[in-house]
Amino acid sequence: MVAKALLFGSNGQLGKTLIAHYQEQSSEYSLDCLRLDKPLINYPGPSVTDGLNIADLAQLCQVLNQHQPSLIINAAAYTNVDKAEIDREKANVVNAEAVKVMAEWAAQNHARLCHFSTDYVMSGLSREPLIESYPHQPMNYYGYTKSLAEQYIQQSGCEFLIIRTSWLYSQYSPNFVLTMAHLLRYKQHVFVVDDQWGVPTSATFVSRYTLQLLQAQQQGIYHVVPSGYTSWYEFALKIRLMMSKQYPELTLASIEPISSRDYAKLQQEKYQVAERPRYAILSNTKLATLLAKKIPDWTLAFENELRLFKLF
């Protein structure tokens, strides 16, 4: 019998990429996808159930009881880091309370839970790449809710796989690459922070390793990021370089480095900028050791994938 997997957040950048990978791989799981409320137009994917708001915890329970999945994959989240500072109730229920419901349901029904988490559970005070057991100390409300979710999962007693990743990009907005491409195309100058460090990771990369870890029946926490690291400023320069190669006819904005503090001041009339960790470099040593191979540098995936993107 084919076991059932249930994917939450199938309309997000990771959700969409996961579906594409899932279809390429033969899997022992059939996949049902649940999404908030917008129909997927002409999407040749697996069956899609519309209208599920995971913030409605009673409805979430009902859906789990109805579908009886053996594997829950949760790619749904409230991901607007700045807005989460003021929209706290919603961020908390989507990112933490709904995950608690999923984890407890999984524990009671002998299902597995695969959940995605973030570098933003960390404080950024370390100067060494962060291993999976490094203590949480979130600097913003989004990070706090994601940290809470990790704790709920571990307390629930369910069989779980938590994939922590960072600085996700894909052909689907919103993400830093597409935002930057737009700004470079339509502005004259762009200011980008040069004092926050992390690992840009493509949604394709995360999807590929997530399926490998699931197929290998792995449990616990894994950092799924490529090797190497950069700052947002250097990342923006790299995006600009790729764009200038792809679209030599375009005049692109110049990029100026700025400190996080000055960037927040610059934006303060428009919105409140959430604090971000300065040094959020996740170590992928555990993943590399499991797979017995060196994980390639982020620049390689970036250069290969950006050629396939429609940037604007």
Ligand SMILES: NC(=O)C1=CN([C@@H]2O[C@H](COP(=O)(O)OP(=O)(O)OC[C@H]3O[C@@H](n4cnc5c(N)ncnc54)[C@H](OP(=O)(O)O)[C@@H]3O)[C@@H](O)[C@H]2O)C=CC1
């Ligand atoms: N983006 C990043 O840089 C990083 C993301 N992560 C984590 O990876 C995971 C996937 O992120 P990503 O794909 O980038 O996020 P997206 O914002 O692209 O997608 C999130 C999805 O969650 C859905 N969603 C939000 N609220 C609800 C709700 N109340 N009920 C049902 N669905 C809801 C959204 O639905 P709709 O489209 O209908 O709004 C969307 O499909 C998240 O757990 C995130 O925390 C980790 C590290 C980095």
Ligand SMILES: Cc1cn([C@H]2C[C@H](O)[C@@H](COP(=O)(O)OP(=O)(O)O[C@H]3O[C@@H](C)C(=O)[C@@H](O)[C@H]3O)O2)c(=O)[nH]c1=O
């Ligand atoms: C658009 C823009 C951003 N920035 C800064 C703000 C911030 O410090 C940094 C990144 O900005 P963004 O808002 O695009 O990205 P941000 O929302 O901080 O990205 C995070 O998303 C969540 C979901 C995660 O889990 C993290 O891993 C991380 O990817 O760059 C500039 O300096 N200039 C700009 O023009």
